[in-house]
Amino acid sequence: MYSTGEWVPLRRMVFHPGEPSMWNPVENSYRVPFDGSFKIEHADTRPPQSGPSRKDLKAQLKAEVAAVDTLQEILFAEDRQSLLLVFQAMDAAGKDGTIRAVLRGLNPAGCQVFSFKQPSARELDHDFLWRTAQRMPERGKIGIFNRSYYEEVLVVRVHPKFLGMQRLPPYESLEQIWKHRYESIRDHEQHLARDGTRIIKFFLHVSPDEQGKRLHRRITKPKNHWKFSSSDLAEREYWTEYMDAYEAALNATSRPWAPWYSIPADDKPFMRVQVAQIVHKTLKDMDPRYPDLSDEDRAALVAHRESLRPEGEED
Secondary structure (H helix, E strand, O other): OOOOOOOOOHOOOOOOOOHHHHOOOOOOOOOOOOOOOOEEEEHHOOOOOOOOHHHHHHHHHHHHHHHHHHHHHHHHOOOOOOEEEEEEEOOOOOOOHHHHHHOOOOOOOHEEEEOOOOHHHHOOOOOOOHHHOOOOOOHHHHHEEEHHHHHHOOHHHOOOOHHHHHHOOOOHHHHHHHHHHHHHHHHHHHHHHOOOOOEEEEEEOOHHHHHHHHHHHHHHHHHHHHHHHHHHHHHHHOOOHHHHHHHHHHHHHHOEEEEEEEEEOOHHHHHHHHHHHEEEEEEEHOOOOOOOOOOHHHHHHHHHHHHOOOOOOOO
């Protein structure tokens, strides 16, 4: 139940006429089109040859992270909107490192990071969106999903045997399941966007050759042994199937209110700058603002200031 002491008068609510910013996704050459024309075989895994140097990329990342930090503080103070970042990729594409690099220095109180692995028995007793729906960012915060509900149309599509654990109602075909799940995801994301959660999704697109090199380093360097799993090698055998699943999912769910960005992931510094730039531009487009004080609140601040003024001190 609502408490009458918590309601916000209409005169203190902010209304902005025109289209909401969720319909104006950030322009970027790596943004997945909204018309279903994305072809993963044509998507870059490496940066352009004329790209910036390592030194320039380091400086760019530092500047972008500083800008994100400033905007996050205002977003947190405003407490009206939230931002959800979804990261999906093949193993060793660099999700963890990118999340650390982009969020370095941000106020931890304003960020919520969740990593979704194999669902629990309790989670399997619910619909496929249930476990992530409970982890959506609160107003004023940035939420990060390291993997997400998209696993249900990626891993599960490549390995449909996992559907047997979900005890679904009867269905006509596997294609019907994927079609319905894409519809559910689109509806879910549009609902979140309408309610104030801006969503941007990153597919960190690594090539099989680069992935192989990174997995090899995990095996040969003792400090990286903990990162390696034999299942990573097993999943490499399904590379074509995974690429088909990613192409289908990105085409079906890249929309103005929740765009996908296919970011080249063979070069980690370049990838991190691209992600940071998109996050920065998205936050800037959200236009968070420090809350305005009412006349009553301003008068109260003056009174409080006077009561706390040290004896003998003047303005």
